Each structure stands twice: as C-alpha cells, then as structure tokens.
Amino acid sequence: MKRRSFLQAATLGAAAGTIAKPAIAQSNPEIRWRMTSGFPKSLDTLFGTGETLAKYVFEATDGKFQIQSFAAGEIVGTPQAADAVGSGTVEMAHTCSYYYVGKDPTFAIGTTLPFGLNSRQMNAWLYHGGGNELLNAFYAKHNFYALPGGNTGAQMGGWFRKEIKTVDDLKGLKMRIAGLAGTVMQKLGVVPQQISGGDIYPALERGTIDAAEWVAPYDDEKLGFQKVAPYYYYPGFWEGGPAIHFFINLQKWNELPKAYQAALKAASGYANADMQAKYDAGNPGALRRLVAGGAQLRPFSQEIMEAAYKAANELYDDLSAKNAEFKTLYDSYKAFRNEEYLWFQVAEYAYDTFMVRARARG
Template identity: 70%
Template structure:
C-alpha cells in the first residue's frame, strides 16, 4: 500500500471511530435517582453500603447514572422506606424488609426469621435457591424490585438492664425488637417495642424500655448501650444472618437499560459481600472493648432457647395456614435451610468447633 493510501485509510478509520463514539454514548442515558437509607450515618458499616453502591454505579457508567444517598430521616424515616419506594417518593431505599411485617409477615423472610439461616446459607438461598425470585414475586405487589444489599452475620441477643435466666424472667419486660422476633417474644411474655436506632439509648436510660437488641458489637458499641444495660446476651437467635435489601421502585427498574440493570446487580453483590466482611473484621475488637468497659456477656439459657424455638415454629405454622404468600416463600426457605444444615453439620460445624477449642494453642 502506498503511503498516501495508507494515510487516507487511517484518516477514514479514525473519523469513523470519532463518529461512532457519540452514538454508543447515546445508548447510556443520564439518570438521577435518590436512595433513602434506613440507617443513620453513625452506623458507618451498614450505612456506607449505600454510598459504596452509589459510587460503584456512577463509576461503572462514567457518571451517567448518579444515585444520591440520604441517611435515615433526611427524606423519610426508617420505617417509611417501603412506602416511599412504592409511591416513587424516592426511586430506591436501603432497608430491612422485616421492618414491614405489620403490612405482611412475608416481609420477614427477605431479611431473617427466628431460628432461620446464617448469612452464607441465606445468600445461597437468595442467589442459587430461587429465594430472591420468590421474594420479588411477593414484593411486586408493592411495586418493588429487590436485591440483597448487605449482611450482618449472626447478631447478638440484646442488652438487658437485669440478668435473664429463665422464661419467667422475661415476663412483662419492654424490649426494643423488630420483625417476627417481636411476635415470638410476645409469646414468651415480652412487650415488644419498635424504636429507631437513635432512640434506643435514651429509652434504656430513662427506663422506658428494659432491653434492646440492635446488631452486634461494632454497631452496638457506637450506641453506647453497655452504659445503660450491662447484660449482653448471645446468640441473637432471631437474627442468625440478617440480609438487608435495596428496594427499587419496580416501574423505575423496568425502565432501565439492560446494561444499567447488570451494573446495579453487580454493585449490590459487591456491597453484600463487603459489608459482611467489615462486620467480621471489626466485631472481635469491639467485643473486647465492650467487655473491657463493663459489658457482662451471658448466653441465653437452654430454657429460653427451647421455649423460643417452640414458639417460633408455632408462629410459622399459624402464618402458613392463614397467609398463602408466607407459606409459599417459607416452604422454600425451610426446605433449603434444613438441607444446608445437613451439610454444615458434616463439615462447617466440625471444623469450626475444633478450631474454637484449638484457638488457645496457636
């Protein structure tokens, strides 16, 4: 090829590339959404999942898809996030579906139920066991499409102003506890209260409530609950592996280009993984500090665990009889959980049990 012909061909090719780029860019529309978090900024591990999600989406779309994150209460409160998404007050939220069991107990199955699955098992059900598809079939009744957003791992069993040894000790206690766990606690004699994170400390300090559960050592330390309720119980049998979700207005989700949907799904998987990693990395040190500052660790007695387990299963049987949506999702959930524990009993539990006993030797 002659030099002149080569330069001409190269020029045409460069021009074609220059012309094609704007055409490609036009397939990626500029979108502005608002994300209402159910969490305050002080709870940096879980709140920042929303910010990490927003950053991921913006960078993956060269800034064309911007999602502004608002802390709890900046647009609506923690317990109004579902309605805000349903009504398109905001396009999406980062929330806990069990906050909305007052609307339908099926919402609890998207987050956690008492004596449910741990985080790994829950993720397996959601991603590979058909769980998220079943949930979205239910959520669609509220104009919502949901994706797993973050995980906490097994939570602690709450802070009490006095020591609790038997079911009788629970009688009449006022406790901040959400979701179906509140209904189970009612069967054990507790008076459940639903209170946002920022109001837990003053309620305990004033004696308005006698006990409160939140998350685990890292988040609980930030709330300073050990100063007003020294007895710290474990395990949080009502939250063996809590999942938070991004609730997205379904009409807005359906409008998105396929590429944007893929980016959102990838971003949600990233924040779900990394939030759990943050909790696992930060909880050990926080637990040491809490005990060092006066928290008194106590395991729930076998009496309380057995009574709570019995009450939980009675509740699920009752709900399955009266609520077709709950039964459909719970039947899948329960079958998957039981199979998972068959496997975890063989390998995971045996290994973890040995390593816990051997820890002092390393």
Template identity: 80%
Template sequence: MKRRQFLQAATVGAASTAVAAPAIAQSMPELKWRLQSGFPKSLDTIYGAAEVIAKYVSEATDGKFQIQPFASGEIVGTPQVADAVGNGTIEMGHTCSYYYFGKDPTFSLGTAAPFGFNARQQNAWLYHGGGNDLLNEFYAKHNLYGMPAGNTGVQMGGWFRKEIKTVQDLQGLKIRIAGIAGMVLAKLGAVPQQIPGGDIYPSLERGTIDAAEWVGPYDDEKLGFSKVAPYYYYPGFWEGGPSIHLFINNAKWKELPKAYQAILTTAAGYANNDMLAKYDARNPAALRRLLGAGTQLRPFSQDIMEAAFKATNEVYDEVSAKNADFKKAIDSIKAFRNEEYLWFQVAEYAYDTFMVRARARG
C-alpha cells in the same frame, strides 16, 4: 481505490457510525437517582453499603449513572422507605425488609427468619435456592424490586437492664425488636417495641424499655448501649444471617438498560459481601473493648432457646394459615435450611468446633 469506490465506502462507514452512536447513547443514559438509607451515617458499616453501591455504579458507568445516598430521615424516615420507593418518591432504598412487617409479615422473611439461616446459607438461598425470585414475586405487589446488598452475620441477642436466666424472666419485659421475632418473644411473655435505631439509647436510659437488640459489638459500641444496660446476651436467634436489601422502584428497574441493571446487581453483590467482611473484621476488637469496660456477656439459657424455638414454629404455622405469600416463603426457607445443615454439620460445624476448642486450649 477509485474515487467513486472511496466515496461509497465512506458513506457506508458514516451511516454505520450514525446508527451506532444513538444506540450506545440509548444504552448509557445520564441518570441521577436518590437512595434513602434506613440507617444513620454514624453507623459507617451498615450505612456505608449505600455509599459503596453509589461509588461502583458511578465508576462503572463513567459517571453517567449517579446515585446519591441519604441517611435515615433526610428524605423520609426509615419506617417510610418501602412506601417511598414503591410510590416513586425516591428511586431506591437500602434498608431491612423486616422493618415493613406491619404491611405484611412476609416482609420479615426478606431479612431473616427466626431460627433460619446463617449468613452463608442466607446467601445460598437467595442466590441459588430460588429465594430472591420468590421474594421478588412478593415485592412486586408493592412495586418494589429487591436484591441483597448487605449482611451483618449472626447478631447478638441484645442489651438487658437485668439478667435473663429463665423464660419466666421474660414476662412483661419491654424489648425493642423488629419483625416477626417480636411475635415470637410475645409468645414467651415479652412486650415487643419497634423503635428506630436512633431512639434506642434514650429509651433504654429512661427505662421506657428494658432491653434492646440492634446488630453486634461494632455498631452497639457506637450507640453506647453498654452505658445503660450492662447485660449483653447472645445469640440473636431471630437473625442468624440477616440480609439488608436494596429496594428499587419496580417500574424504574424495568426501564433501566440491561447494562445498568447488570452494573447495579454487581454493585449490590459487592456491597453484600463487603458488609459481612467488615463486621467480621471489626466485631472482635469491639467485643474486647466492651468487655474491658465492664459489659457482662451472657448466653441465653438452653431453656430459653428451646422455648423460643417452639414458639417460633407456632408463629410460622399461625401466620402461614392466613397468608399464602408468607407460607410459600417460609416453606422454602425451612426446606433449604434443613438441607444446608445436613452439609454444615459435616464441614463447617465440625471444623469450627475443633478450632474454638483449640483456641480455648491456647
């Protein structure tokens, strides 16, 4: 190659490198974000999802996008997480949407609708039934962008200091419960209390409350509820497959490079599946330990379930009449739920029913 041609080629190559380098640098900026969890570190599965997200985002970006998780209360309390993310105090929160029910009942439906979905159906609605887009239309009004980043599976009905055999036994019962489920139980005569996880045990111990629901055997054992309330009821009909959300400040989300948005979405999706798998793996042994230590397992009676189902639909109608965002979301949930159970009764229910009976036969 002649000297002039070589120099021309070298100049072109250098120019293209000069253009490409800033473009790459722009798409992979160095960021340090704070993520406030709604849960204490002692609950390693539900809090641990925040650590999982931070780990995979860091590894996927060669450490350029750093997310530092904080446990509940380390920056703000759990009841303040949504506001703190929305106003930019922190960039992200990992929490239950229904904790912010007091701001708008529609927040409840981001976590779970009483007598709504199981975990698989919840994910189907969010990912492929328009649920996540519908919720984000609502969240945007609070400067939030949300995505599913955890699921506990169907939860337990909670710990009770006395037996609950009939609807009448719920009269005046003070129970720790979050979201729209509290409105349902209030219709049945209970007195709902919204208490953070860390305050449940002392409230039960002192008799300030008569009952409390949290998640399931693995977490409930850690929190020691069996020591102060002997009766463990199931199922938690208000949380058939509740999502834990990753909330991101909406303005910050829009500023993120597309590559970072994709990485964050993927990390949250992994955390969503990982949390459910961990609970499914850990709950059986925890339940055995609780029962071995004297916990008395009880199902809610058919009478209570039917009354709660009726009360739930009344609540949905009442709130929908006043709140267009809620109506839009609950109508979508009901329609998708009905289609899902058309399929699940054929496949999952038939299979699971046979296997449960086969297990009982030994």
C-alpha cells in the same frame, strides 16, 4: 503528503471518531436516581453499603448512571421507605424487608426469621435456591424489585439491665424488639417496645425499658449500652443471618438499559459481600473493648432457646395457615434451611468447633 490527501485522511479519522462515540453515548444515557437508606449515617457500615453500590455503578458506567444516597429521614423515614419506592417518590431504597411486616408478615422472610438461615445459607437461598425470585414475585405486588445488598452475620441477643436465666425472668420485661421477633418474645412474656435507635440509651437509663436488641459489637459500641444495661446476651436467635436489600421501583428497573441493570447487579453483589466482611473485621475488637468497659457476656440459657424455638414454629404454622404468600416463601425457606444444616453439621460445624477449642487451648 499532499494537502488534499492529508485533509481527506483527517476527515475520515474524525468521522470514525464521531461514529463510535455517539453510538456508545446513545446506549448509555445519563440517569440520576435518589436512594433513601433505612439507616442513619452514624451506622457507617449499614449506611455506607449504599454508598458503595453507588460508587461502583458510577464507575462501571463512566459516570453516566449516578445514584445519590440519603440517610433515613432526609427524604422519608425508614418506615416509609418501601412505600416511597413503590410510589416512585424515590427510585431506590437500601433497607431491611422485615421493617414492613406491618404491611404483610411475608416481608419478614426477605430479611430473616427467628431461628432462620445463617448469612451464608441466606445468600445461597437468595442466589441459588430460588429465594430472590420468590421474593421478587411478592415484591412486584408492591411495585418494586429487589437485589441482595448486605448481611450483618449473626447478631447479638441484646442488652439487659438484669440477668436473664429462665423463661420466668422474661415475663413482664419491656424490651425494644420489633417485627416477628417481637411476636415470638411476646409469647414468652416479654412486652415488645418500638423505639428508634437514638432513643434506646435514654430509655434504658431511665428504666423505661429493661432491655434492647441492636446489632452486634461494632455498632453497639457506638451507643454505649454497657453503661446502662451491662448484661450482653448472645446469640440473637431472631437474626442469625439478616439480609438487607436494595429495593428498586419496578418501572424504573424495567426501563434501565441491560448494561445498567448488569452494573446494578454486579455492584449489589459486591456490596452484599463487603458489608459482612466489614462486620466480621470490626466485631472482634469492638467486643474486647465492650467487655473491658464493663459489658458482661452471657449466653441465653438452653431453656430460653428451646422455648423461643417452640414459640417461633407455632407462629410460622399459624401465619402459613392464614397467609398463602407467607406459606409459599416459608416452605421454600424452611426446606432449604433443613438441607443446609445437613451439610453444615458435616464439615463447617466440625471445623469451626475444632478451631474454637484449639484457640481456647492456646
């Protein structure tokens, strides 16, 4: 090849490369966001789910879109996370909507209600029942947009210093329980207490509180509650399928390139499924160890369940009468729940019931 021809070919090749790469770079700007978590790093599954989202967004964008996770308290505390996103102090939060019922009880529906949807039903409502669209219409008034970002599955009913057999046993009992669940239990005579996770053990040990709800065996085991409150009740009827969300500042969300919005949606979908998978994998072994360490499993009595169910529905009727936004979301949520259980009782419940009995028979 002549020298001139070679140089012309090399120049054309270089030009082609410079045309393609800047075009990609221009459509994928470098973005750095901060995400505050509603959880401490010690809760590796809850906090770690935010890191999972950040990892997949980073990889999907070739490192152009980076999200740094901060544990609760490193930038703002859990109670301030929603406001921090709305004000733009941080671009994102990974937290539970029901932490903010003090702002509006409608926030509870974004996570769960006592006697609400189970985790699969919650995902169905959020993704295909119009739930997340309704939530985002509500969240927009607080200047953020939300993507589903995890679920623990049905939680336990908590740790009690004494046996609880009847509704009368609940009267005057000081229990660490928050939100609308606390309001429901208050109707049964419980005195709700607001205590952070790190303060629960010493409060139980000293008798400052008589009971506390947390999550489920995998997380509860880390805190050693069985040593100071041995009665471990189930089910946590106030959290049958609690959803966690990624809150995103609305302006920041709208400014993102469509490709980055798609990366966030895909990564949040993976994170959403991955969280419950981790809990489902970790809870059985943790439950065995807790029982071996002294935990005494007890089911809530039918009397307590029925009384709590009645109290919960009275609360929802009252809130619906006073709060139009709560009513809009609750009407959708309730109708979807009723349809879901029509289906679940046919195949899901029948199958699970058989398999539980088969396991018991060995």
